[in-house]
Amino acid sequence: xxxxxxxxxxxxxxxxxxxxxxxxxxxxxxxxxxxxxxxxxxxxxxxxxxxxxxxxxxxxxxxxxxxxxxxxxxxxxxxxxxxxxxxxxxxxxxxxxxxxxxxxxxxxxxxxxxxxxxxxxxxxxxxxxxxxxxxxxxxxxxxxxxxxxxxxxxxxxxxxxxxxxxxxxxxxxxxxxxxxxxxxxxxx
Amino acid sequence: xxxxxxxxxxxxxxxxxxxxxxxxxxxxxxxxxxxxxxxxxxxxxxxxxxxxxxxxxxxxxxxxxxxxxxxxxxxxxxxxxxxxxxxxxxxxxxxxxxxxxxxxxxxxxxxxxxxxxxxxxxxxxxxxxxxxxxxxxxxxxxxxxxxxxxxxxxxxxxxxxxxxxxxxxxxxxxxxxxxxxxxxxxxxxxxxxxxxxxxxxxxxxxxxxxxxxxxxxxxxxxxxxxxxxxxxxxxxxxxxxxxxxxxxxxxxxxxxxxxxxxxxxxxxxxxxxxxxxxxxxxxxxxxxxxxxxxxxxxxxxxxxxxxxxxxxxxxxxxxxxxxxxxxxxxxxxxxxxxxxxxxxxxxxxxxxxxxxxxxxxxxxxxxxxxxxxxxxxxxxxxxxxxxxxxxxxxxxxxxxxxxxxxxxxxxxxxxxxxxxxxxxxxxxxxxxxxxxxxxxxxxxxxxxxxxxxxxxxxxxxxxxxxxxxxxxxxxxxxxxxxxxxxxxxxxxxxxxxxxxxxxxxxxxxxxxxxxxxxxxxxxxxxxxxxxxxxxxxxxxxxxxxxxxxxxxxxxxxxxxxxxxxxxxxxxxxxxxxxxxxxxxxxxxxxxxxxxxxxxxxxxxxxxxxxxxxxxxxxxxxxxxxxxxxxxxxxxxxxxxxxxxxxxxxxxxxxxxxxxxxxxxxxxxxxxxxxxxxxxxxxxxxxxxxxxxxxxxxxxxxxxxxxxxxxxxxxxxxxxxxxxxxxxxxxxxxxxxxxxxxxxxxxxxxxxxxxxxxxxx
Numbered sequence: 010x011x012x013x014x015x016x017x018x019x020x021x022x023x024x025x026x027x028x029x030x031x032x033x034x035x036x037x038x039x040x041x042x043x044x045x046x047x048x049x050x051x052x053x054x055x056x057x058x059x060x061x062x063x064x065x066x067x068x069x070x071x072x073x074x075x076x077x078x079x080x081x082x083x084x085x086x087x088x089x090x091x092x093x094x095x096x097x098x099x100x101x102x103x104x105x106x107x108x109x110x111x112x113x114x115x116x117x118x119x120x121x122x123x124x125x126x127x128x129x130x131x132x133x134x135x136x137x138x139x140x141x142x143x144x145x146x147x148x149x150x151x152x153x154x155x156x157x158x159x160x161x162x163x164x165x166x167x168x169x170x171x172x173x174x175x176x177x178x179x180x181x182x183x184x185x186x187x188x189x190x191x192x193x194x195x196x197x
Numbered sequence: 198x199x200x201x202x203x204x205x206x207x208x209x210x211x212x213x214x215x216x217x218x219x220x221x222x223x224x225x226x227x228x229x230x231x232x233x234x235x236x237x238x239x240x241x242x243x244x245x246x247x248x249x250x251x252x253x254x255x256x257x258x259x260x261x262x263x264x265x266x267x268x269x270x271x272x273x274x275x276x277x278x279x280x281x282x283x284x285x286x287x288x289x290x291x292x293x294x295x296x297x298x299x300x301x302x303x304x305x306x307x308x309x310x311x312x313x314x315x316x317x318x319x320x321x322x323x324x325x326x327x328x329x330x331x332x333x334x335x336x337x338x339x340x341x342x343x344x345x346x347x348x349x350x351x352x353x354x355x356x357x358x359x360x361x362x363x364x365x366x367x368x369x370x371x372x373x374x375x376x377x378x379x380x381x382x383x384x385x386x387x388x389x390x391x392x393x394x395x396x397x398x399x400x401x402x403x404x405x406x407x408x409x410x411x412x413x414x415x416x417x418x419x420x421x422x423x424x425x426x427x428x429x430x431x432x433x434x435x436x437x438x439x440x441x442x443x444x445x446x447x448x449x450x451x452x453x454x455x456x457x458x459x460x461x462x463x464x465x466x467x468x469x470x471x472x473x474x475x476x477x478x479x480x481x482x483x484x485x486x487x488x489x490x491x492x493x494x495x496x497x498x499x500x501x502x503x504x505x506x507x508x509x510x511x512x513x514x515x516x517x518x519x520x521x522x523x524x525x526x527x528x529x530x531x532x533x534x535x536x537x538x539x540x541x542x543x544x545x546x547x548x549x550x551x552x553x554x555x556x557x558x559x560x561x562x563x564x565x566x567x568x569x570x571x572x573x574x575x576x577x578x579x580x581x582x583x584x585x586x587x588x589x590x591x592x593x594x595x596x597x598x599x600x601x602x603x604x605x606x607x608x609x610x611x612x613x614x615x616x617x618x619x620x621x622x623x624x625x626x627x628x629x630x631x632x633x634x635x636x637x638x639x640x641x642x643x644x645x646x647x648x649x650x651x652x653x654x655x656x657x658x659x660x661x662x663x664x665x666x667x668x669x670x671x672x673x674x675x676x677x678x679x680x681x682x683x684x685x686x687x688x689x690x691x692x693x694x695x696x697x698x699x700x701x702x703x704x705x706x707x708x709x710x711x712x713x714x715x716x717x718x719x720x721x722x723x724x725x726x727x728x729x730x731x732x733x734x735x736x737x738x739x740x741x742x743x744x745x746x747x748x749x750x751x752x753x754x755x756x757x758x759x760x761x762x763x764x765x766x767x768x769x770x771x772x773x774x775x776x777x778x779x780x781x782x783x784x785x786x787x788x789x790x791x792x793x794x795x796x797x798x799x800x801x802x803x804x805x806x807x808x809x810x811x812x813x814x815x816x817x818x819x820x821x822x823x824x825x826x827x828x829x830x831x832x833x834x835x836x837x838x839x840x841x842x843x844x845x846x847x848x849x850x851x852x853x854x855x856x857x858x859x860x861x862x863x864x865x866x867x868x869x870x871x872x873x874x875x876x877x878x879x880x881x882x883x884x885x886x887x888x889x890x891x892x893x894x895x896x897x898x899x900x901x902x903x904x905x906x907x908x909x910x911x912x913x914x915x916x917x918x919x920x921x922x923x924x925x926x927x928x929x930x931x932x933x934x935x936x937x938x939x940x941x942x943x944x945x946x947x948x949x950x951x952x953x954x955x956x957x
Contacts, residue, residue, distance in 0.1 A: 014692065018643075019468040020740055023358075025350065025352060027340045028340065028343055028344055028353045028354065028357070029344065029350060030344065047700050052816050067561055067707060068561050069561075070563070071554075071561060071566040072558065072561070072566070073564040073566070073570070074556075080351075082319065084349055084351070091818055092760065094349040096349065096350075098350050099349050099350050102350075103347075104558065109345055110347060111347075112345060112347055113346040116347065117553070118348070118907075120551070125904065126269060126274065127269070127273075127274030128274050134552070137552065138577070140550060141552065141555070141556055141570060141573050141574075142570055142571075142573055142574040142577070143567060143571065143574065145568030147576070148570055148571050148574040150577065150578065151575065154577075154578065154847055157584075157585065158548060158552070158577065158581060161548045161549075161581075161584065162548055162549045162552055163546075164550060165549040166549040168930075168933050168934075168937065169933060169934075169936060169937030169940055170937045170941065171937065171940055171944075175273045176273070176276060177273065182550060182553055182554075183547050183553060183554060185550055186553075187822035187823065188420070188554060188820060188821055188822050188823075189553075189554040190823060191420055191552065191822065192420055192555070192556065192557040192558060192559065193558055194558055194559055195558050195559065196412055196559070
């Protein structure tokens with residue numbers, strides 16, 4: 010609604026360029042796409058785009074972690090997963106090419122932490138594996154396999170043996186995989 | 198906030214049961230449940246004493262709500278802690294200016310800046326810490342640190358505004374907006390002055406070639422297949438660089454200053470474009486055309502009249518510079534990828550790694566996402582079944598069978614390689630340009646026989662080797678990939694060595710015979726040119742026949758409409774082979790990189806079209822980074838290093854032909870360079886130091902020996918340091934284990950105390 014195609018002011022653009030890992034072209038493209046999403050919003054004009062509209066983006070449409078991504082990057086008080094433009098930039102910055110391993114692993118941890126309690130416990134891991142393997146019956150793991158998998162994961166990654174994987178332990182596991190940085194990418 | 202969420206999650210009966218069974222699977226003979234009904238301290242300690250060393254995981258469900266409240270506010274589980282540790286890791290503590298104005302009033306008004314904090318005092322102290330650390334940094338550093346922190350953009354902007362205003366000396370108050378605005382406008386003015394080359398130069402990505410196409414490919418097929426296309430693009434960059442250097446400094450001056458026409462007229466030949474004969478023989482394409490010395494007859498009308506342009510010297514320097522820059526770029530890339538693919542000590546099973554890192558976020562098409570999920574499921578099931586069933590011990594009979602199978606396959610491969618070497622040896626044409634007995638067309642075809650055979654062999658035989666290796670059952674797919682790569686390399690290396698032997702024989706043979714009017718350098722250049730072109734033709738026909746037509750058959754015949762699988766390793770090795778040809782040939786044919794550029798463009802678009810139409814996303818997970826590191830190393834070590842050795846040997850030891858080319862009156866090409874540097878001091882007094890440096894540093898074996906010795910000593914010292922660090926890591930691991938034990942103990946105590954107080 011309300012054909013607002015505001016241009017991004019130059020000093021704001023340069024500030025975004027400095028504070029995120031995105032290049033100028035990427036920020037302008039993000040602004041364009043975000044404005045289009047805003048225009049398609051039903052209801053009064055607001056600076057936030059609802060989660061349903063964000064999830065229509067082709068990069069996020071089929072991603073099993075789409076809702077978690079929106080919740081993690083959303084700064085809305087109503088916790089409804091709606092994103093402002095700066096939240097959207099945060100999302101793209103964390104998933105960009107030049108983001109550091111620290112940033113990516115931090116946000117990956119928060120995305121995988123389904124109950125938002127700061128650690129990955131057995132329930133989080135179960136939900137994570139189910140998201141990875143898909144929702145159809147023939148690709149799910151059996152309960153037995155799930156238990157074995159979770160216990161193995163905890164045994165490998167839980168260094169201080171408290172039954173959960175906290176951020177440092179997660180980052181320790183991630184640092185062993187050189188592929189993580191290249192697979193944790195979304196480019197518009 | 199977090200604690201309330203935990204309390205909402207009711208612990209159901211069956212979840213308890215699940216967790217107990219989980220323990221039972223892990224340690225069937227040990228005490229399963231950590232019984233906390235005993236509030237008695239001695240009982241607890243006794244129980245703990247009976248527990249085995251690495252005790253059970255703690256069950257959250259059995260903690261009381263007050264314990265869980267304590268647990269949830271543990272620092273290691275709060276996001277704020279993680280952000281501040283990230284900050285301390287990314288900055289070193291520089292000079293610390295005391296922050297005197299921060300007050301609780303700030304906290305009250307700006308509480309939304311730092312999320313998730315309930316305690317205002319904690320907030321203030323952490324604010325102070327953050328601002329202190331940021332103040333001591335320069336503007337660029339501050340921005341870099343802020344960028345790497347995991348805060349939202351709005352928070353980062355506010356922090357930066359505070360730091361900037363604080364640095365500008367203004368108190369943080371109402372005119373904060375004004376001072377920031379003035380500061381920002383000043384900064385933007387400076388930026389305009391500097392012409393836009395501000396701090397992010399190192400991270401600024403230029404508009405990359407084929408960016409949209411590659412994104413489409415990765416959306417459908419994932420990172421593994423993308424790595425092939427990225428490799429292709431990188432080779433294109435190397436070739437463009439080589440072409441620019443040789444083109445600007447060698448070819449252009451030669452074109453603008455053509456030599457006086459030679460005695461013999463340009464012969465016509467059939468298929469001249471494919472054989473490189475005829476018109477191309479005496480063109481800038483090949484070595485023989487380049488001028489012998491500084492050419493005096495320069496036309497006055499042309500603006501660029503390089504009268505004093507020394508073509509032979511330019512020849513050595515451009516080729517040398519091109520190879521040197523390529524070498525530096527390759528080594529740089531290897532060192533970068535080496536750091537990334539380095540693995541730490543613990544490599545038991547990798548389930549956690551698979552679960553956390555295997556999802557490829559770039560894949561966005563629904564079908565590909567489903568396929569990816571299916572693949573991950575299959576891989577997880579395979580890994581679990583591998584873990585659960587024990588590895589079967591091989592008895593003598595099966596070991597013997599396994600060994601004999603391997604021996605058989607290897608001997609077949611070696612026989613094939615030997616057959617190819619013989620074929621190359623006997624098919625090598627004896628070129629006699631003078632004889633006109635044979636029809637020109639037949640001569641052209643005769644010349645093309647060898648490249649045809651070589652290209653067919655290099656395309657088809659690796660496929661045959663792959664089929665053989667499927668018969669052998671390897672333990673892991675990675676071993677299979679490495680073995681097939683090794684066989685492929687062996688094949689190509691052997692063929693190349695036969696070719697080099699033939700060339701050297703031809704060169705030395707020419708010395709013995711009377712000097713015919715033939716340029717061996719041009720002949721070698723023409724052979725390499727033919728090889729490159731034939732490789733392109735065979736690759737194109739392979740794509741059309743084996744991928745389009747065969748893929749069409751497979752799709753229509755098989756019931757499940759299966760598509761082909763992309764063999765990344767084989768295709769990348771093809772690229773490496775063709776690039777090796779170019780590097781071998783650049784000395785004799787300076788425009789060969791241009792041919793390679795055209796070839797790579799063509800291959801890219803053909804492969805991309807074929808990929809989209811005929812191939813399915815890969816079933817097995819391709820460890821892209823490790824494989825990329827391997828391929829970059831292969832590109833450097835046998836491929837580039839071999840070419841470099843060949844070029845250096847030719848320039849140093851082999852006598853150039855005496856009647857054509859820029860070095861016709863010298864014993865070796867490098868002699869010209871040496872003479873020039875030695876003479877530079879005499880002719881041009883300001884360059885005496887250069888000539889001195891050459892004589893005493895580069896040409897001096899003693900100096901080189903001491904340099905090498907120094908490097909070896911440094912490497913040895915680093916190795917010792919690494920050993921020491923490994924020891925430290927193992928000690929730290931033990932320390933972490935101990936801390937974990939303490940943590941469990943303390944949590945149990947907290948629970949005990951809470952229960953005791955609840956009972957009272």
